Amino acid sequence: MSDLSTSARVSRPGGRGVFVSFEGGDGVGKSTQLALVAERLRAAGHEVVTTREPGGTTLGLQLREAVLHGEHVSPRTEALLYATDRAHHVDTVVRPALERGAVVLTDRYLDSSVAYQGDGRALGAEEVERLSLWATEGLLPDLTVLLDLDPAVGLARLTGDPDRLESAGAEFHRRTRDAFLARATAGGERWLVVDAALPVEAVQEQVRARLDTLLGEVAP
Template identity: 50%
Template sequence: MSDGLFISFEGVDGAGKTTQVQQAHNYLQERGLRSRVTREPGGTPVGLTIRELVLHGLAAFPSVAVTGGTDVVDASDDLAPRTEALLYAADRAEHVAQVVRPALERGDIVLCDRYLDSSLAYQAGGRDLSVDVIRRLSLWASQDLLPKRTYLLDADPSQSKSRLDHEPDRLESAGDDFQQHVRQAFLQLAQREPDRFLVIDATQSIEQVWQIIQDDLDKLVEGREPDLPQVDDDLPDVDDENDDTGAQDDADKDESAAGYEDDEQATETDWTESADTSDQDDQSMESGTAGGDADDDSVPVGSRARWLLRPRLLRKTR
């Protein structure tokens, strides 16, 4: 593998992972370091389908999931714990093969919103499945790929859930006892691998949490050369004498043409401003919330998978 760097962000729902992932991405880009934001579940087109199923249940697919001879799926229908674990493993296998490993081979810094440790905390800790079984399953699916660093944003679920700004999914609705078991499972994982985990008190402000991550991130990327194209802001010198000679004649000659070009430029400016506004709206869906669990609004702007979420977003507004 090349000089790629794999970093994951973990924690209970509402701990602020998605916000810090975006902070890290922006910071690395400013330093000229190429980074890739992704997530689990749902980091690939296949993963998006799995994400809908594990987070929203069979009711997310009323047209394809047939129950009792009808096309109506009962909201009480749910996934068995082993089925859920296998679906997460399938998502991870596809995600690592199609996104994470290729990016690391290119030398990118991969920032992942949830990874293997979420399976261990939620399926083993919350669902009472065997930690060893879930770990072996996840390592098999990922071909033993582990992050270099895992930032665990630790918060009491009773506090962090107040940050959620969307309708709770299956896991977020599992109850306080479930969430407390998940938190304890995360902390136990961090104790077992202190060299990989950095546990951060997520009840601090966004800026305080980010400062801790930034300080550690600086150490991880120390010595890496910028690999993003650098923009040269220096404009070439203009020959003032040549610029002045005949300037008025040229202006008079091309008066009508200049007016036409101005109209085109105005049109182009309007289009650009509209695109910029759209980008800002999209970005606000990603990182404007100080918490959340990488729901639909966490898909990176420009991601090829983002358009696949539109049917679900439309469904939400109905």
Template identity: 45%
Template sequence: MSGREGLFVTFEGGEGAGKSTQAQRLRESLEAEGRRVVQLREPGGTALGEELRKLLLNSPSLAVKTELLLFLAARSELVQKVIKPALAGGIYVICDRFMDSTTAYQGYGRRISRELIATLNDAVVDGCRPDLTVLLDLDPDVGLSRAEHGAGGDAIEGHWQQGLTFDSQAGAPGRRVGGRDKAFHRRVREGYLQMAKAEPSRWLVLDATLPADEIAAKVRARVAELRKAP
């Protein structure tokens, strides 16, 4: 737990994987045990973060590096204003997406330099890395079908449906991060799996097609293990 009093858990995955549902279930489970918990989402969680979220959701023609820097700005504010103080105060932090989303979507998906992203992410998270990252792994065809029927509101994945052609370095023509370019989403999935393989102690990879109750139980079990760790 990196010397912190609280525990930091993030949920990652592609469209339709059920991250928000599982984040909420973990929060409810921890609160039922009497734990203090804050549940967050990226981008968002602060006044600036929510404004940047609106900007990202409603700006279909942003340059890819502009988009990257806006996500990072929202993350920096969230880390400094919410996550670090919460963890220092013994509060459990659950976040729907965090630094690994940037590597997966902007690095593997958009093909921005992953070395650049790693450098920027390191500066922004300022040592505040998750104790556990839950990857809800799902075939993009299944996930996109789920999202087609379930995404809406201001969901960062499903809301970006405005047409946008990626530039020559970002892959085949498609749409924003929540769009329907399946090759893009396959790259995102592969990126997630590669990150999990490279750092298995931090990641818990679960089949997102499992029943929600079974997924929630596996997440709770891993969190319980972390609480017992010295």
């Protein structure tokens, strides 16, 4: 997946599109699973927009660099930077794609902010959720795929220098995992929780089955 949002050329026929977010800790395989879903849906003739937060727009790339690799910022500043990126991302990428009937797949969305800044940074989940809902005018995904994995295992999968969140410490990542699982438990049918320790193909099978139901299709 590229840094900026990318789309195929064939639109999904009829009505509003479908919005799917991929969530979880670092190293759980979100980008891999998103790319596999996108490939399959494009082959079936859908317009698919793949994107991420932060970094799904040109402005988002600048904010991503600032929040993950720039100078130290306070937790509140961090939360506001993510909300700024999300507001712009939804306004310029997500809503326009949904309005023309596309399937939008995003690597992280507002649930990441609630888990990472609300619980991980101890700013308060409700406060951060309200901020994100205000920034997005209440837009929630039709499906949120939570890839759940022991944080120590996920972080061990990463390569390269860790960013600000990746290097936040074991207790921070334990809190974020617990926050994701709590939101999934309380969030009802929007959520699909998958054990990310399973083989890639087994994870993808579960994601495909749920998405096929959401799209009202029979898997090809």
